[in-house]
Amino acid sequence: xxxxxxxxxxxxxxxxxxxxxxxxxxxxxxxxxxxxxxxxxxxxxxxxxxxxxxxxxxxxxxxxxxxxxxxxxxxxxxxxxxxxxxxxxxxxxxxxxxxxxxxxxxxxxxxxxxxxxxxxxxxxxxxxxxxxxxxxxxxxxxxxxxxxxxxxxxxxxxxxxxxxxxxxxxxxxxxxxxxxxxxxxxxxxxxxxxxxxxxxxxxxxxxxxxxxxxxxxxxxxxxxxxxxxxxxxxxxxxxxxxxxxxxxxxxxxxxxx
Amino acid sequence: xxxxxxxxxxxxxxxxxxxxxxxxxxxxxxxxxxxxxxxxxxxxxxxxxxxxxxxxxxxxxxxxxxxxxxxxxxxxxxxxxxxxxxxxxxxxxxxxxxxxxxxxxxxxxxxxxxxxxxxxxxxxxxxxxxxxxxxxxxxxxxxxxxxxxxxxxxxxxxxxxxxxxxxxxxxxxxxxxxxxxxxxxxxxxxxxxxxxxxxxxxxxxxxxxxxxxxxxxxxxxxxxxxxxxxxxxxxxxxxxxxxxxxxxxxxxxxxxxxxxxxxxxxxxxxxxxxxxxxxxxxxxxxxxxxxxxxxxxxxxxxxxxxxxxxxxxxxxxxxxxxxxxxxxxxxxxxxxxxxxxxxxxxxxxxxxxxxxxxxxxxxxxxxxxxxxxxxxxxxxxxxxxxxxxxxxxxxxxxxxxxxxxxxxxxxxxxxxxxxxxxxxxxxxxxxxxxxxxxxxx
Numbered sequence: 001x002x003x004x005x006x007x008x009x010x011x012x013x014x015x016x017x018x019x020x021x022x023x024x025x026x027x028x029x030x031x032x033x034x035x036x037x038x039x040x041x042x043x044x045x046x047x048x049x050x051x052x053x054x055x056x057x058x059x060x061x062x063x064x065x066x067x068x069x070x071x072x073x074x075x076x077x078x079x080x081x082x083x084x085x086x087x088x089x090x091x092x093x094x095x096x097x098x099x100x101x102x103x104x105x106x107x108x109x110x111x112x113x114x115x116x117x118x119x120x121x122x123x124x125x126x127x128x129x130x131x132x133x134x135x136x137x138x139x140x141x142x143x144x145x146x147x148x149x150x151x152x153x154x155x156x157x158x159x160x161x162x163x164x165x166x167x168x169x170x171x172x173x174x175x176x177x178x179x180x181x182x183x184x185x186x187x188x189x190x191x192x193x194x195x196x197x198x199x200x201x202x203x204x205x206x207x208x209x210x211x212x213x214x215x216x217x218x219x220x221x222x223x224x225x226x227x228x229x230x231x232x233x234x235x236x237x238x239x240x241x242x243x244x245x246x247x248x249x250x251x252x253x254x255x256x257x
Numbered sequence: 258x259x260x261x262x263x264x265x266x267x268x269x270x271x272x273x274x275x276x277x278x279x280x281x282x283x284x285x286x287x288x289x290x291x292x293x294x295x296x297x298x299x300x301x302x303x304x305x306x307x308x309x310x311x312x313x314x315x316x317x318x319x320x321x322x323x324x325x326x327x328x329x330x331x332x333x334x335x336x337x338x339x340x341x342x343x344x345x346x347x348x349x350x351x352x353x354x355x356x357x358x359x360x361x362x363x364x365x366x367x368x369x370x371x372x373x374x375x376x377x378x379x380x381x382x383x384x385x386x387x388x389x390x391x392x393x394x395x396x397x398x399x400x401x402x403x404x405x406x407x408x409x410x411x412x413x414x415x416x417x418x419x420x421x422x423x424x425x426x427x428x429x430x431x432x433x434x435x436x437x438x439x440x441x442x443x444x445x446x447x448x449x450x451x452x453x454x455x456x457x458x459x460x461x462x463x464x465x466x467x468x469x470x471x472x473x474x475x476x477x478x479x480x481x482x483x484x485x486x487x488x489x490x491x492x493x494x495x496x497x498x499x500x501x502x503x504x505x506x507x508x509x510x511x512x513x514x515x516x517x518x519x520x521x522x523x524x525x526x527x528x529x530x531x532x533x534x535x536x537x538x539x540x541x542x543x544x545x546x547x548x549x550x551x552x553x554x555x556x557x558x559x560x561x562x563x564x565x566x567x568x569x570x571x572x573x574x575x576x577x578x579x580x581x582x583x584x585x586x587x588x589x590x591x592x593x594x595x596x597x598x599x600x601x602x603x604x605x606x607x608x609x610x611x612x613x614x615x616x617x618x619x620x621x622x623x624x625x626x627x628x629x630x631x632x633x634x635x636x637x638x639x640x641x642x643x644x645x646x647x648x649x650x651x652x653x654x655x656x657x658x659x660x661x662x663x664x665x666x667x668x669x670x671x672x673x674x675x676x677x678x679x680x681x682x683x684x685x686x687x688x689x690x691x692x693x694x695x696x697x698x
Contacts, residue, residue, distance in 0.1 A: 058579065061578075089582065093584065096579060100577060102577065103577075113585060116584075167583065170584055
């Protein structure tokens with residue numbers, strides 16, 4: 001295992017989540033490594049997206065949602081009273097299931113994050129960040145001539161790559177992706193997967209996916225969730241070839257889910 | 258076993274029944290639309306027909322002798338002396354002028370007393386002449402040609418409202434006056450022209466409908482609308498934003514929401530009496546002031562802005578909020594940079610519709626003293642426009658419709674045309690603003 005020597009980027013211990021009375025996540029403990037793609041798989045409603053949203057405290061915005069347990073980024077408790085969730089979300093970026101560009105220009109979509117976090121001191125620097133981010137999202141060549149065109153006018157796959165560019169523009173250390181390719185066609189999906197692979201070389205990427213093939217293709221580690229429990233977590237190859245738990249085996253062979 | 262093969266070309270009985278039901282439904286819906294349009298067309302036609310005469314007014318052009326011995330007995334042209342000669346003294350000069358005009362036109366005074374001819378002129382005519390002489394004392398001793406307002410009866414005759422039959426029981430204005438009018442008209446001294454004074458003027462006393470205008474009341478309305486816009490828009494939007502984006506989901510919030518919905522349904526006269534108690538009796542603000550009217554209408558309009566503003570905010574997709582929060586925007590940045598701009602067209606439309614309702618409100622204004630007859634002096638300064646007693650267009654229209662003379666009735670309809678014009682302008686503004694903000698995406 002290539003990352004055993006380093007500390008995990010994110011550690012979760014005994015995390016529980018309730019939506020009102022519904023116990024959505026039960027005692028989940030997981031370590032997520034840096035510079036690696038970690039996939040969360042599982043049937044619908046198993047809690048994988050909920051857990052993902054705990055990592056950047058997006059669940060704070062849902063009034064009925066209650067999170068308990070210990071979640072740490074680089075060893076620092078993200079629920080500590082001193083933590084500003086705004087700061088956390090700048091370091092832990094997120095890409096959503098449905099492409100959700102702002103109804104502004106392509107340029108403004110990418111520049112928004114750096115601008116509100118004061119990452120660029122001049123217009124030239126901001127231009128540079130925008131270009132770099134769009135290049136990282138493999139979108140630059142397609143949009144460089146129409147940066148002022150509305151982001152909502154792009155195709156679905158381009159919109160999702162724009163959202164990825166927007167997320168990486170703030171220079172996050174972790175990128176959370178909630179089924180980023182589920183609304184896209186196979187070609188756009190392949191582009192996104194390539195991008196995930198690329199991003200996983202420099203930062204920690206956590207991807208929730210319904211597609212087991214996708215998890216097998218892009219991730220180094222896979223966590224299988226079922227009914228709010230983390231059933232199994234390990235090297236992706238091992239999960240798919242030799243699962244330890246019978247439920248994991250049932251899911252990946254298509255008998256549950 | 259073998260059912261007869263059905264052809265696609267002949268629909269079955271169920272399909273035919275369904276198609277008939279659909280045709281009936283469509284015909285019914287179409288009839289409803291046509292009925293609504295017919296009522297609207299009827300309404301507009303009646304308003305246009307009844308109100309249009311108010312925009313034209315009859316004038317008599319007279320050449321009046323200004324004898325020095327009557328107007329300046331001491332011959333000193335001292336303004337104090339001139340001012341001592343009251344309007345009363347000017348009336349006979351007009352009688353003489355009328356008599357001479359009639360003679361020059363080839364007519365004869367059918368009345369024993371020249372004074373009787375005076376009923377052709379507005380009762381304000383002597384005052385108009387006097388004001389002109391006081392402004393320019395050099396005119397005394399010569400003669401002056403001026404255009405005077407015709408009396409409401411004469412005006413009505415030219416507009417077809419007054420006929421010889423309708424005058425049968427009148428004593429001051431008789432069919433004989435109409436004969437004189439015909440003669441003067443043939444001589445080109447009596448004419449009907451566009452009535453600018455109706456748009457710019459003030460209310461007049463009950464005996465002078467021909468001199469009344471709605472301009473001052475329109476200024477009162479304008480001042481009130483500005484107060485409403487300046488207060489209700491920011492407060493309403495802030496309240497909607499708080500309730501929609503920041504408020505905790507607890508009992509108190511629920512209570513506030515229910516109360517706002519209820520306030521939108523409170524009769525406007527209740528806001529009027531509240532305004533009387535709160536702003537005039539308690540806070541000591543002046544009576545009949547457009548500022549107070551604006552405050553009352555603000556109270557009334559607030560819930561009507563908050564409710565559509567909340568709906569507009571709710572219509573912004575949650576994915577936009579998530580996207581903004583996801584890149585680390587704060588709640589306020591999310592709202593100000595993303596949610597509010599997207600909700601703005603809806604908010605503005607709601608605001609303008611709320612203000613259009615406020616524009617037509619009469620009852621609360623009556624309670625705080627903004628009654629029609631107050632609008633007699635146009636405000637000279639912006640402060641006066643807010644604080645000096647004034648009325649508003651709907652209250653002015655109500656006051657006119659209440660007065661007895663049919664000439665007032667015509668004024669009321671004319672006022673309604675202007676009020677509807679205002680409303681259309683506001684709705685047009687709403688549409689344009691919407692377009693402008695939506696065109697961005």
